[in-house]
Amino acid sequence: MISGKHFMQGNDAISYGALYAGCRFFGGYPITPSTEIAERLSIELPKHGGRFIQMEDEIAAMASIIGASIAGVKSLTATSGPGFSLKQENIGFACMAEVPCVVVNVQRAGPSTGLPTGVSQSDIMQARWGTHGEHPCIAITPATVQEQFSETVRAFNLSEKYRTPVIILSDEIIGHMREAIFIPEAGVLPVIDRCKPVCPPSDYKPFSAVDGDVPVLANFGEGYRYHITGLSHDVTGFPTNSGEVAQRELLRMMRKIDANYDDIVQVEEYLCDDADIIIFATGAVARSAKDTVNVARSEGIKVGLLKPLTIWPFPDKHIQKYIGRAKTMIVAEMNLGQLTGEVRRATDGGIKIRSVCRIDASPITPTEILKEVHCV
Amino acid sequence: MFDYSSYLRKGKLPHIWCPGCGHGIIMKGLIRAIDAMGWSKDETAIASGIGCASRLPGYVDFNTVHTTHGRSIAFATGIKLANPKLNVVVLGGDGDMTAIGGNHLIHACRRNIDMTLIIMNNNIYGMTGGQYSPTTPNGMGATTAPYGMIENNFDVAELVAGAGATFVARGTTYHAMQMTDIIKQAFKHKGFSVVEVIAGCPTNFGRKNKRAEGYSMLEWQRDTAVPLERWQTMGADERADKYPIGILHKQEREDYLTTYDRMAGFKAI
Numbered sequence: 219m220i221s222g223k224h225f226m227q228g229n230d231a232i233s234y235g236a237l238y239a240g241c242r243f244f245g246g247y248p249i250t251p252s253t254e255i256a257e258r259l260s261i262e263l264p265k266h267g268g269r270f271i272q273m274e275d276e277i278a279a280m281a282s283i284i285g286a287s288i289a290g291v292k293s294l295t296a297t298s299g300p301g302f303s304l305k306q307e308n309i310g311f312a313c314m315a316e317v318p319c320v321v322v323n324v325q326r327a328g329p330s331t332g333l334p335t336g337v338s339q340s341d342i343m344q345a346r347w348g349t350h351g352e353h354p355c356i357a358i359t360p361a362t363v364q365e366q367f368s369e370t371v372r373a374f375n376l377s378e379k380y381r382t383p384v385i386i387l388s389d390e391i392i393g394h395m396r397e398a399i400f401i402p403e404a405g406v407l408p409v410i411d412r413c414k415p416v417c418p419p420s421d422y423k424p425f426s427a428v429d430g431d432v433p434v435l436a437n438f439g440e441g442y443r444y445h446i447t448g449l450s451h452d453v454t455g456f457p458t459n460s461g462e463v464a465q466r467e468l469l470r471m472m473r474k475i476d477a478n479y480d481d482i483v484q485v486e487e488y489l490c491d492d493a494d495i496i497i498f499a500t501g502a503v504a505r506s507a508k509d510t511v512n513v514a515r516s517e518g519i520k521v522g523l524l525k526p527l528t529i530w531p532f533p534d535k536h537i538q539k540y541i542g543r544a545k546t547m548i549v550a551e552m553n554l555g556q557l558t559g560e561v562r563r564a565t566d567g568g569i570k571i572r573s574v575c576r577i578d579a580s581p582i583t584p585t586e587i588l589k590e591v592h593c594v
Numbered sequence: 595m596f597d598y599s600s601y602l603r604k605g606k607l608p609h610i611w612c613p614g615c616g617h618g619i620i621m622k623g624l625i626r627a628i629d630a631m632g633w634s635k636d637e638t639a640i641a642s643g644i645g646c647a648s649r650l651p652g653y654v655d656f657n658t659v660h661t662t663h664g665r666s667i668a669f670a671t672g673i674k675l676a677n678p679k680l681n682v683v684v685l686g687g688d689g690d691m692t693a694i695g696g697n698h699l700i701h702a703c704r705r706n707i708d709m710t711l712i713i714m715n716n717n718i719y720g721m722t723g724g725q726y727s728p729t730t731p732n733g734m735g736a737t738t739a740p741y742g743m744i745e746n747n748f749d750v751a752e753l754v755a756g757a758g759a760t761f762v763a764r765g766t767t768y769h770a771m772q773m774t775d776i777i778k779q780a781f782k783h784k785g786f787s788v789v790e791v792i793a794g795c796p797t798n799f800g801r802k803n804k805r806a807e808g809y810s811m812l813e814w815q816r817d818t819a820v821p822l823e824r825w826q827t828m829g830a831d832e833r834a835d836k837y838p839i840g841i842l843h844k845q846e847r848e849d850y851l852t853t854y855d856r857m858a859g860f861k862a863i
Contacts, residue, residue: 243676245668267863269675269854274701278668281661281698285641285672288659289680293672311662438639438657438673439680445603445652447660456606456652 219266221401228366228392229296231399232322233258235370236294238401239409241320242268243293245282247275247301250334251390252324255296276304283319284312288446290437292374296322298390299332302341303348309383310349311448313471316425316433318377318412320370322386324393325501327579336579337390339501340553345385346530352468354475356482357385357530359500363397368407369527375410376482380474381432387529389552391502391581415442425467426453431474475531485536486525489515493522495594496540498561499550500526502581507550509584514591521591529557534564541568546594550574550587601625601635603655610649614800614808616767616793620714621650623770623791624683627777631681638681641670643695646721647687647714647793664695667702667711674709678851681781682709688729689719692748696728702786703757708849710780710787713750716795724798731835735802754788755843761787762843767794768815769839779841785849792819792837 219237226234233255236244244263246256260270268291273279276297283293297305302323312319325341327333341348345357356376360369370386377384413434415422424444425433433453436442449457450464458464475482486504489511490496499507504525514521522544526533540547547569549558558573565571574590576582602625611617628638638656642648644663651658657680661669670684691699691713702711718736719725726736726743729750733742755762761783765773773791780787794800794811805811820828822840854860 243672245672264854264858264860267861269860270858271671271675273668273671274697277665278671278698278701281665281668282672282675284661285659285669285674286676287672288669289639289673289676291676293676307662308665315659437677438659439637439677441636443635443655443657445658445660447652448662449660 219404221403223398223400225396226363226399227254228363228388228395229254229324230258231363231366232296232370232386232388233262234401235367236320236374237262237266238367238404238407239292239371239374240411241292241294241374242266243283243286243291244270244295245273245279245286245293246295247273247279247297249298249301251326251393252296252298252322255322259294276301277308280305280308280321284308284317287317287319288438290440292318292378294320294322296324298324299326299328299341300330302344306348310351310353312383313349313353314448315446316381316435316471317383318381319383320373320377320386321383322388325387325389327577333579335390337502337581338552338577338579339389339503340556340577341387342529342553342556345387352472354382354471355385355530356380356382356475356528357387359387359526359529360392361501361504361525363392363395364399365527366392367399367401371407371409375408378410378412379432380478381412381435382475387501389501419443423453424455425451427470427474431470431477479531479535482528483531483533483536484527485533486527487536488523488525490522490524490540492520493544494520495546495548495591496522496524496544497548497550497587498524498537498557500529500557503550503552506582506584507587510587510591513584513588519591532560532564537561537564541565544569546570546572548572548574548587548590550582552576552582596626598622598625601629601655603653606653609653611646612797614794614796614811615646616716616795616811617647617650617714619767619770620712620773620791620793621653623774623777624712625654626774627781630778631781633681637679638683639673640683640685641666641673642684643686643690645687645690645719647685648690650685664690664693665698666690667695667698670709671702671707674707675851683712684709685712685714687720688713688715688717688750689727692728692750692753699754700757703754703759703788705850706758706760706785706847708784708786708851710789712777713788713790714793715750715790716793716799718795718799720795720798724802737802750790751842759788759843760785760845760847763841764790764792764837764839766792766815766819766839768812769819772839776841783844785847
């Protein structure tokens with residue numbers, strides 16, 4: 219495993235982040251603008267005791283990483299727009315069967331085939347609601363090549379700790395950008411591995427969450443034989459027709475994420491303490507927004523930046539603490555207001571909301587956001 | 595007398611299959627074949643998709659996963675690549691494997707990963723109530739084929755052989771002992787092995803085709819299945835509406851993982 223300073227592409231940084239986190243299986247399918255992740259891991263995985271496979275389609279790629287994780291190996295897939303749509307059913311399976319795995323979506327402009335090489339942030343809601351049915355969700359939004367690395371490590375850690383798929387919502391700009399990054403030596407960043415059962419196999423109830431809400435699932439082949447199904451199931455893992463049991467288990471799955479907001483949700487708060495105006499932005503747009511803050515401050519306008527690294531669960535608490543402090547929040551995003559609606563819900567009229575939106579596959583510039591600041 | 599009990603999850607019985615369904619016979623064959631191989635239950639994993647056939651793993655005491663519709667082969671691919679020590683069996687029905695899962699099926703044949711696929715072919719979508727599948731024979735009835743099956747049907751064994759499977763066999767639930775032996779031969783084969791087992795569905799296929807009794811479905815198998823040796827002596831006219839059973843195709847070829855680990859310089863750490 220490489221370490222130290224490197225000049226690296228964002229997609230490569232995800233691949234190295236995965237390796238650092240202990241990922242040893244990648245199942246993928248080629249799609250712009252995420253393909254470099256697969257290419258890098260096809261080279262690196264066998265050198266690190268892992269295996270790579272290019273599956274026949276996006277659906278199979280998602281299925282293969284769930285299978286590998288069930289057999290005990292940390293697993294990754296990477297895709298973009300249309301491929302992310304195709305993976306949704308199996309993402310739901312991973313939620314339901316509580317299988318840890320990480321799914322990268324390097325966002326491109328849609329809908330449909332859209333602008334395959336153009337940047338976008340229009341899968342915010344697909345990440346949350348893409349698969350059918352109520353389900354838990356963790357999604358991560360890195361904004362620098364360094365964060366592509368470190369947030370991938372964090373994504374694996376959250377996935378293993380909470381036994382749920384974690385989605386990395388990158389975008390074409392961060393994915394293809396090259397920046398200097400520093401890769402620490404092994405052991406510097408924490409790496410979390412899933413808990414394993416310690417009880418005798420005869421007492422084992424795979425979906426019984428003894429301590430907290432996260433079940434302790436055995437890996438296939440380690441002596442705890444059990445059943446996994448996408449059907450609603452009870453604590454033994456076998457299907458149930460009881461709506462009451464189905465509800466109880468699903469509420470537990472939701473609670474295992476919601477009750478751990480403070481552990482899961484991370485937001486970079488830049489010069490927000492005294493800010494009259496706070497810009498809310500993720501990914502590539504957060505980079506422009508930081509410039510806007512600096513320029514506005516030099517003009518004497520008190521502007522700050524809220525840059526979520528976790529977008530799901532939505533950072534409600536981080537936003538709500540500025541109600542009564544900041545007067546305006548400007549949400550800047552490369553879609554038609556997917557984040558704006560959530561910020562409006564979280565603030566419930568407590569802060570005036572303005573929005574800067576773009577869907578032409580061009581980045582939102584610092585000047586555009588500054589214009590909005592001047593309008594306040 | 596063979597004792598199935600140590601392989602069954604007795605608390606999960608009775609199973610959901612209808613009286614006269616062939617899937618229970620296949621389950622017995624599967625258990626006997628695993629027993630004959632001496633596989634440990636802990637080192638055996640079974641994956642299935644969605645449908646009547648795919649409920650089988652819930653009843654047998656192995657590492658079992660009931661996946662999404664059509665995708666079990668892709669799940670199993672991940673399982674095998676992550677832990678090659680596991681004996682991996684994939685099973686499902688004709689709709690699961692040859693319709694919604696058709697893409698995974700042909701690519702698994704091409705890849706030659708060392709695992710065994712059992713296609714439990716009852717020529718119909720049973721769980722949803724009798725709609726035609728890709729293996730419903732031309733002209734036969736189904737709830738969505740009220741005027742008879744219009745489309746041409748797959749010959750599953752020919753399909754998988756054409757796609758590159760290195761072991762292809764067909765059995766029926768009527769020829770239960772032969773079917774068990776075929777599954778065992780498939781397990782012994784190093785590479786991707788496919789066993790198609792013709793199974794009766796009196797409830798949903800039979801009722802639409804004047805074979806509403808379990809024995810009647812079995813008689814149909816008796817009258818249409820032909821041992822391979824005899825099949826090879828038959829002319830085209832004689833072969834009409836019949837199909838060969840036995841080990842139909844076998845080829846020695848290095849399996850995927852052996853090739854991968856050699857070519858990619860895989861190092862276990």
